[in-house]
Amino acid sequence: MKYDISNSDLFTVIQVKEERFDAALATSFCQTIEGIQSEIQPNLLLDVSEVTFMDSSGLGAMMQIYKLLRDKQIFLVGATQPVCDLFKLTRMDRLINIYDSVEEAMMRSD
Template identity: 60%
Template sequence: MRYEISEKGDSTVLRIDEERFDAKLAPEFRNQIESIMGDIAPHLVLDIGAVKFMDSSGLGAVMGVYKLLRDKRISVASPQKPVQDLFKLTRMDRLIKTYDSVETALTTAA
């Protein structure tokens, strides 16, 4: 999985540099989050702007991380329309807020 992590104030931004977030990527995503759990700031922003396709496995991995990091806020930033539609269709956008940009996620969720 290609990704980049940065710290911005009290937030950790995890940018996923993959076009597909599916069954192939989901287990590795969860493993990466588990390996850095102790270093994640109180707010985790998942920047999925590069993701053009997400299936139920990808969505399940995001939900698994949501449950794993119960004591932290989680936001999704920059979803492309198909991914945004998936979040709305499954009503996941009620649990995990989605924002148009990383900057909006950082300022609105603060």
């Protein structure tokens, strides 16, 4: 999995640097998050702006991270229309808020 991570006082931003978020990526994504779990700030922003395709495995990985990080706020940032549609279809958008940009998510988090 290719990604960039940055931290500030209240936010951890993980920018996924992949076009496809599918079975090939899901396991390594979960392992990455588990490996840095103790370093994640109260708000986790998952920047998926480069992801153009997500399947059920990618969605399952997001749900696994949501359960793992129950004590954190998780935001999806920069999702393309197909990814947004998948989140809405499965009602995951009720659990993980979706924002257009990292800046917008930071302003709207509480």
